[in-house]
Structure formats: structure tokens, C-alpha cells
Amino acid sequence: AKENGNRTFQFFTQEINHSLVEKKTLETELRKALLSNQFVLHYQPQIDMATGHITGLEALIRWVHPTKGMIPPAQFIPLAEESGLIIPLGQWVLETACTQAKKWLDDGLPPIQISVNVSPYQFKQTAFVSMVTETLVQSGLPAHHLNLEITESMTFDTQHCQTILQQLREIGINVSIDDFGTGYSSLSYLSKLPLTHVKIDGAFIQGLDKRNGAIVKTIITLAKNLDLNVIAEGVETEEQARFLQSLHCDEAQGYLYSKPLNQEQTEELLQQANNQ
Numbered sequence: 348a349k350e351n352g353n354r355t356f357q358f359f360t361q362e363i364n365h366s367l368v369e370k371k372t373l374e375t376e377l378r379k380a381l382l383s384n385q386f387v388l389h390y391q392p393q394i395d396m397a398t399g400h401i402t403g404l405e406a407l408i409r410w411v412h413p414t415k416g417m418i419p420p421a422q423f424i425p426l427a428e429e430s431g432l433i434i435p436l437g438q439w440v441l442e443t444a445c446t447q448a449k450k451w452l453d454d455g456l457p458p459i460q461i462s463v464n465v466s467p468y469q470f471k472q473t474a475f476v477s478m479v480t481e482t483l484v485q486s487g488l489p490a491h492h493l494n495l496e497i498t499e500s501m502t503f504d505t506q507h508c509q510t511i512l513q514q515l516r517e518i519g520i521n522v523s524i525d526d527f528g529t530g531y532s533s534l535s536y537l538s539k540l541p542l543t544h545v546k547i548d549g550a551f552i553q554g555l556d557k558r559n560g561a562i563v564k565t566i567i568t569l570a571k572n573l574d575l576n577v578i579a580e581g582v583e584t585e586e587q588a589r590f591l592q593s594l595h596c597d598e599a600q601g602y603l604y605s606k607p608l609n610q611e612q613t614e615e616l617l618q619q620a621n622n623q
């Protein structure tokens with residue numbers, strides 16, 4: 348029995364080593380990818396539910412790996428956060444998104460707000476606000492065209508976070524609380540923090556039964572009372588859209604309207620919107 352136990356132990360040890368090696372390899376590859384421009388941004392339209400017009404685009408990162416193909420963010424963002432690479436990577440995302448949005452504005456395409464996901468690790472950096480300010484200056488994008496999407500985390504409710512949010516708002520940048528209703532959600536955040544948008548997590552929209560419907564309704568009512576814009580993410584069906592419309596949800600985003608598009612496809616979509 349003892350021998351068996353040992354063998355089991357060895358087996359697990361090897362498994363762990365294997366995954367550590369894989370992690371290290373992936374981390375090295377991430378570093379290289381950053382230096383050799385293997386990342387691209389896709390953009391998912393955000394739709395005004397009253398008019399059907401595009402009001403914004405959420406920038407979503409993808410890793411175009413030379414041999415493995417397109418890798419979704421869920422497979423590398425956590426490691427980027429763990430290794431600290433999220434700082435330069437997040438900066439690349441912000442610069443790329445702002446520069447692109449400014450170009451589309453200059454090209455006479457419909458004025459949209461560009462939403463950029465910000466990791467709590469970036470948000471906690473002391474240089475975060477100055478990095479964002481510098482990026483806006485460098486790109487020439489007016490602050491009110493930028494929307495930073497921040498997910499709640501354990502440290503969200505601190506004085507430090509409030510100060511950062513306040514500074515961003517003073518510059519004129521919009522701030523969304525992302526994935527609202529999950530994780531460390533607390534209703535008190537909504538009234539305390541200087542936010543502009545609330546994004547209802549897609550899980551509530553996709554599992555839209557009686558219970559989730561009640562939650563969605565409550566979030567929308569609360570957000571409206573606090574003068575916050577409400578956007579529903581992960582909208583996939585007409586039925587979900589109709590329900591949200593009946594509650595006067597401001598905006599929606601999801602496969603029903605469009606999947607995330609590459610740069611060319613996004614440009615085509617904006618051109619079409621201009622010609623309507």
C-alpha cells in the first residue's frame with residue numbers, strides 16, 4: 348500500500364512539474380509575443396437599444412500565435428497578471444485602441460466610445476492615471492471617447508481606488524463597472540464610486556429565468572436612479588433584447604448584434620453606419 352501511495356505521489360509531482368514548465372514556457376512566449384507584435388485587437392459593437400445605433404466598441408485582445416493560431420484572452424490574461432506582463436500588455440492595448448479610435452474619428456466615421464478592459468493589477472499601479480493621460484495626449488483622442496472597463500475586485504472599495512476613479516472622471520474619461528452582479532459585487536459601490544456605466548454580466552442575460560430577470564430588473568432600476576448608463580452584455584436572442592428593452596436598458600452588446608470583429612470588419616461596419 349505504501350509503495351502505491353508513493354507512486355501516486357510521484358505521479359502528481361510530475362503533473363505539477365509539467366504544468367510549471369508549461370507555465371514558464373508560456374510566459375517566455377508571452378514576452379516574445381509582446382516584442383514581436385503578435386497581439387491584435389478585435390472590436391465588439393455596443394448598441395443603443397432605443398435607436399439601434401452603434402454607440403461604442405469594446406476592444407478585446409487576441410494573441411495570434413505563429414503556430415497555435417488565435418488564442419483567446421482567457422488563456423493568457425491570468426498568466427500575464429501573475430507575471431506582471433499585464434502592465435506593458437495593458438499599455439499596448441490602451442495605446443492601440445486610442446490610436447485606432449482617433450483614426451476612425453479623423454476618417455469621418457461615426458463618433459463612438461472605445462471601451463478598454465483594465466486589469467485590477469494595472470489599476471493599482473501608482474502610474475496608472477499618468478499613463479492613461481499620456482496615452483490620450485499621444486493619440487489625440489478626446490477623453491470623453493474613452494471608456495475604461497474595470498471589474499470589481501476585493502480591493503475595489505478602497506480609498507485609493509476612489510481617488511483613481513475620481514481623477515479619471517476629472518479628465519473626462521468614462522468608467523464602467525464590468526461583469527456587474529458577479530464576484531465581489533456590492534450595491535453600495537454603485538452609489539459611492541464615481542462611475543458612469545454599469546455592465547450587467549452576460550451570465551444573467553443568458554440564463555434569463557424568473558430569478559435572473561428579477562436581478563437584471565433590479566440592477567437597471569438602481570443604475571437609473573443613480574444616473575448611470577446601463578449596458579447589458581452577452582445578449583444572444585431577440586427575446587433577451589425585448590426583455591431588456593421593456594426595462595429601458597440603455598445599451599446592449601452581444602452575438603445578436605455582432606460578434607467581435609477584426610479591424611477591417613469594424614471599419615466596414617462603421618462605414619455602413621455612416622451611409623445609413
Ligand code: C2E
Binds near residue numbers: 437
Ligand atoms: P469581458 O470583458 O466580459 O468581455 C466579454 C466577453 O464575452 C468577450 O470574450 C466576448 O467575445 C464575449 N461575448 C461577446 N458577446 C457574447 C455573447 O453574446 N455571448 C457569449 N457567450 N459571449 C459573448 P473574450 O474576447 O474571449 O474576452 C474574455 C475576457 O478576457 C473579457 O471578458 C475580459 O475580461 C478579458 N479581456 C479581453 N481583452 C482584454 C484586454 O485587453 N485586457 C484585459 N485586462 N482583459 C481583457
Ligand code: CA
Binds near residue numbers: 464525
Ligand atoms: Ca469588458
Ligand code: CA
Binds near residue numbers: 525526546548549580
Ligand atoms: Ca464583461
Ligand code: CA
Binds near residue numbers: 548549
Ligand atoms: Ca465577463
